[in-house]
Amino acid sequence: MCEILQRSxxxxxxxxxxxxxxxxxxxxREIACAMGPGQFIHVQIPGMDxxxxxxxxxxxxxxxxxxxxxxxxQTVGAGTQHLAALEAPFSVDIIGPVGNCWEVxxxxxxxxxxxxxxxxxxxxxxxQQLVAAGKQVDVVLGAQNKDALVAREAYExxxxxxxxxxxxDGSYGYHGFCTGVVSELAKSKQYGLVACCGPEPMMxxxxxxxxxxxxxxxxxxxxxxxxxxxxxLSCVVNTVDGYKRSCVDGPIFDAAKVVW
Amino acid sequence: MDINTQVNxxxxxxxxxxxxxxxTFASGKEYAQFFDVGKLGAITTKGVSLDGWQGNDTPRxxxxxxxxxxxxxxxxxxxxxxVKKDLPWLKEQDTKVIVNVSGHSVDEYQAVxxxxxxxxxxxxxxxxxxxxNVDRGGLTFGTDPRVAAEVVSACRAQTKRPMIVKLxxxxxxxxxxxxxxxAAGADAVSLINTLLGMAIDPYKRKPILARVVGxxxxxxxxPVALRMVWQVHQxxxxxxxxxxxxxxxxxxxxxxxxxxxxxAVGTANFMNxxxxxxxVSGIESFCANQGVKxxxxxxxxxxx
Numbered sequence: 001m002c003e004i005l006q007r008s009x010x011x012x013x014x015x016x017x018x019x020x021x022x023x024x025x026x027x028x029r030e031i032a033c034a035m036g037p038g039q040f041i042h043v044q045i046p047g048m049d050x051x052x053x054x055x056x057x058x059x060x061x062x063x064x065x066x067x068x069x070x071x072x073x074q075t076v077g078a079g080t081q082h083l084a085a086l087e088a089p090f091s092v093d094i095i096g097p098v099g100n101c102w103e104v105x106x107x108x109x110x111x112x113x114x115x116x117x118x119x120x121x122x123x124x125x126x127x128q129q130l131v132a133a134g135k136q137v138d139v140v141l142g143a144q145n146k147d148a149l150v151a152r153e154a155y156e157x158x159x160x161x162x163x164x165x166x167x168x169d170g171s172y173g174y175h176g177f178c179t180g181v182v183s184e185l186a187k188s189k190q191y192g193l194v195a196c197c198g199p200e201p202m203m204x205x206x207x208x209x210x211x212x213x214x215x216x217x218x219x220x221x222x223x224x225x226x227x228x229x230x231x232x233l234s235c236v237v238n239t240v241d242g243y244k245r246s247c248v249d250g251p252i253f254d255a256a257k258v259v260w
Numbered sequence: 261m262d263i264n265t266q267v268n269x270x271x272x273x274x275x276x277x278x279x280x281x282x283x284t285f286a287s288g289k290e291y292a293q294f295f296d297v298g299k300l301g302a303i304t305t306k307g308v309s310l311d312g313w314q315g316n317d318t319p320r321x322x323x324x325x326x327x328x329x330x331x332x333x334x335x336x337x338x339x340x341x342x343v344k345k346d347l348p349w350l351k352e353q354d355t356k357v358i359v360n361v362s363g364h365s366v367d368e369y370q371a372v373x374x375x376x377x378x379x380x381x382x383x384x385x386x387x388x389x390x391x392x393n394v395d396r397g398g399l400t401f402g403t404d405p406r407v408a409a410e411v412v413s414a415c416r417a418q419t420k421r422p423m424i425v426k427l428x429x430x431x432x433x434x435x436x437x438x439x440x441x442x443a444a445g446a447d448a449v450s451l452i453n454t455l456l457g458m459a460i461d462p463y464k465r466k467p468i469l470a471r472v473v474g475x476x477x478x479x480x481x482x483p484v485a486l487r488m489v490w491q492v493h494q495x496x497x498x499x500x501x502x503x504x505x506x507x508x509x510x511x512x513x514x515x516x517x518x519x520x521x522x523x524a525v526g527t528a529n530f531m532n533x534x535x536x537x538x539x540v541s542g543i544e545s546f547c548a549n550q551g552v553k554x555x556x557x558x559x560x561x562x563x564x
Contacts, residue, residue: 004293006533044532050325052478052531095533224319226328226530229293231286233306233332234321243315243335248290 004229006095007031012068014088018147020075021118022084023060029067031096035059037125038220038252041071041096042228045083054095055079056225056247058122058197061154072121072150098228099251102126102195102218109192110136112215114182114206116198117143120151122220122251123197124158131158138185139163142178142198146171179205186213193218196255207255217255221246263547264554267301269522270447270499271422272384274301274356277516277555278540281477281503281526282307282360282386282426283332285536287346288353294533298354299540304524305346307362307388310371312338316393317470322459327478327505328527329457331393331471334362339375351381358424360386364394366401366414373418383422386501387415387446390428390453392475402428402453405440416445424501427451427492429481434488435495442496449492450501450524452485478527479505486518493519493560507535509542519560 009028017023026032031041042054057071075081102123105111111130115123120141130137141163143149149172155163164181165173174181179202182194186209194210196203197220210217223235223246230248237246238259244250265276279302285291288303297303315335322329336342342359350357359382363369369387376382389402389411401411412425425441427434429452438449454475459468467473485504492500502520506512507528515523528535543555552558 006294051323052326052527053323053328054531093532224321226321226330227284227290227533228530229290229533231290232284232321232330232530233315233335234318234330236315236318236320236335238318 004095004098005031005034006093009092009094011086011088011090011092014084014086016084017150021148021150022073022075024071024073025068026071026092026094027066027068028094031094032062032067032069033064035062035069035097035125036101037129038102038122039097039099040122040251041094042098044093045079046086046090046092048079048082051079053226054228055083056098056222056228060121060124062125072118074118095228098247100249102129102252104129104133104135105193107192110138110190112138112140112182112185112191112194114140114178114194114196114198115142115151116178116202117148119198119220120155123195124151124154126195127155127158138189140166140178140181140185142166142202144168177202179209182206183209186210186215191215196220204260207258211256218252219255219258220251221253221258222251263544263552264556265544265547267521267555268499269422269501270424272302272356272358274522276301276540277522277543278512278536279304279358279501279522279524280529280536281524282388284526284529287350289346289349291529291533295537300355300536301522302356302358302383303350303353304358304386305342305350305360306336307334307360307391308336308339308342308372309334309362309364310339310368310375312336312341319468319470322468322474324457324459324476325480327476327480329459329469329474329476330454331469331474333393333471334391339372343376343379347379347381356383357381358384358386360388360426361415362388362391366411369411370414370418373415377419384424385415385419385421386424386426386450387412388426390426392428392430392454392456392473393471399428399430402437403431405436408437409440409444412441412444412446422447424448424450426453428453429484429488430456435491438492438496442498446498448499448501449496450503451492452481452488452504455481455484477505479507481505482511486514489515489520490518490562506539507531509539509546512539512543513546513558516555516558517560517562521559
């Protein structure tokens with residue numbers, strides 16, 4: 001287990017990108033520089049009063065020179081709604097980096113990255129790493145609508161081509177869930193690995209498609225979490241090897257081992 | 261000023277009154293990343309049963325006002341795995357080790373203690389007769405004074421090590437159970453375990469926890485815990501390990517005044533992994549500021 005740090009940080013920007021979607025820039029040099037692709041931070045949001053637990057956030061991009069990391073988040077409950085209303089700059093207490101990392105596989109096989117909603121964030125640093133390693137990467141982004149495809153341009157800049165996009169309402173790209181695009185790609189192209197992050201039902205479908213096509217798949221899972229350091233056993237994922245902690249045994253799991 | 265913080269919890273000498281509440285600290289390794297756990301008076305481990313227990317389905321937790329519900333279900337790999345994987349590490353830490361013992365039956369409690377007796381490095385047991393999250397055992401042992409005494413007697417027959425018995429608040433009269441386990445040979449009692457509660461998602465019209473109900477902990481339960489520590493302190497002669505929502509040194513001092521000889525930090529470990537250490541230093545600064553030379557001067561010294 002690599003060391004998890006606890007440091008203070010400063011949120012230097014907290015801005016709205018689309019309906020319910022926000023981007024945080026956090027300055028906390030040691031943690032930012034230690035982050036690996038797919039890892040997350042466990043953040044105490046200030047002023048939460050009666051809401052006592054930290055909130056886990058995947059890291060979207062890291063700027064090592066500036067000592068900052070960005071977090072793409074969706075307002076889903078009271079914690080993220082409270083966070084969205086805070087005006088930068090403000091201080092936060094951060095635990096991180098937490099969890100395992102996406103791995104760069106051996107060989108020259110093409111890889112497929114599939115992201116649903118804010119799942120585009122934790123896959124981005126991985127995509128950067130794969131591109132830097134000279135791997136061929138296809139990316140599928142799914143979102144509710146065109147405005148919610150907030151990471152599309154960053155991926156396009158990285159890949160040099162536009163990622164495959166799917167929107168639930170058909171306002172951009174493929175009309176329907178991104179799983180439809182994945183299904184087509186799995187038939188038409190050869191992949192050595194599928195890496196997926198998004199809502200759990202979507203990850204299950206993507207895993208099924210990949211495994212049915214004999215493509216290994218990895219998924220990034222998140223469960224309701226308390227400590228975020230592996231002690232409380234709240235966030236467990238059911239696997240063929242028994243319950244595993246999504247915080248420190250994951251968040252990335254071999255899809256073939258997950259009992260959905 | 262030199263302050264004596266050493267306390268005697270039923271024969272367990274702790275260099276300061278602070279330990280961890282079982283289940284919130286694993287066996288301590290995870291927290292050793294954040295501070296020297298040797299600075300605590302003791303580490304209380306996650307519950308250990310005879311064979312491994314899988315625990316409950318997810319979701320296992322829900323955040324509630326000033327607290328949280330959990331229904332982990334005592335997931336643990338069993339006593340052999342504990343002895344192999346965690347005990348060697350615990351022995352190296354400069355602190356006392358309290359192993360929390362869980363069971364589905366009187367025989368299982370007894371068998372766990374028996375298995376642990378063979379090993380050095382265990383300074384005390386905490387017999388958990390109060391977990392609300394398992395179907396058999398746990399809570400059912402802690403709500404009936406006769407059954408509680410039976411578990412304690414069975415464990416007592418296995419060991420001379422200090423034995424703390426963890427009590428549930430989910431009873432009409434906690435002093436009745438406390439007296440029963442004292443008579444059966446307990447060296448100390450710890451309280452409170454979690455309060456049985458539930459949380460509901462009104463949009464889905466479903467409970468948030470997979471197991472529907474779970475144990476409430478955190479600052480929300482502190483007043484209940486203080487009241488029970490105070491009641492039990494008046495009812496028994498054995499020392500009390502007090503817990504329930506302790507986040508700061510001041511919280512700990514309140515428990516000590518109510519009658520606790522030692523305190524455990526639980527849910528606060530999830531809020532801030534350094535909480536237990538901060539409670540240790542908070543107690544010291546309270547004593548320094550208030551001219552208290554010996555923490556023992558404060559135990560049960562509430563003016564009612």
